[in-house]
Amino acid sequence: MSERKAPQQRALEIVRYEVERSGGTPGEVTLSTRLCDLGLDSLALLELQISLEDEFDVELLEEMLAGGTVGELIIQAVRREQGQEGQ
Numbered sequence: 643m644s645e646r647k648a649p650q651q652r653a654l655e656i657v658r659y660e661v662e663r664s665g666g667t668p669g670e671v672t673l674s675t676r677l678c679d680l681g682l683d684s685l686a687l688l689e690l691q692i693s694l695e696d697e698f699d700v701e702l703l704e705e706m707l708a709g710g711t712v713g714e715l716i717i718q719a720v721r722r723e724q725g726q727e728g729q
Contacts, residue, residue: 649698649723653716656697660690673713677706698723 647655657680658668664686671680682690687707694715695702700722706715 649720650716652697653694653719654712656693657690657712657715660686660693663689671712673711673716675712677710677712677715678708680712694719 654671654673658671660682661671661680662668664680664682666681677687691702691704691707694700698719700719702715702718702722706718710718
């Protein structure tokens with residue numbers, strides 16, 4: 643039986659997948675990478691948002707997609723999934 647991956651790892655894999663789908667280099671994506679530096683166009687950013695929302699059953703803030711880092715986006719998704727939105 644396979645063990646479920648940690649939320650942070652699942653989210654990072656989703657981000658890397660979307661970067662690869664858009665022709666980027668997923669191996670260069672780290673938690674400190676700014677989302678605006680991923681090279682994703684607006685449609686790819688929307689697809690990333692939807693993928694993370696579906697995976698974690700949450701609704702993410704669009705402002706985070708505009709200027710945050712991969713790590714900040716992941717923290718937001720995980721906290722919302724765990725019901726710790728304001729913490």
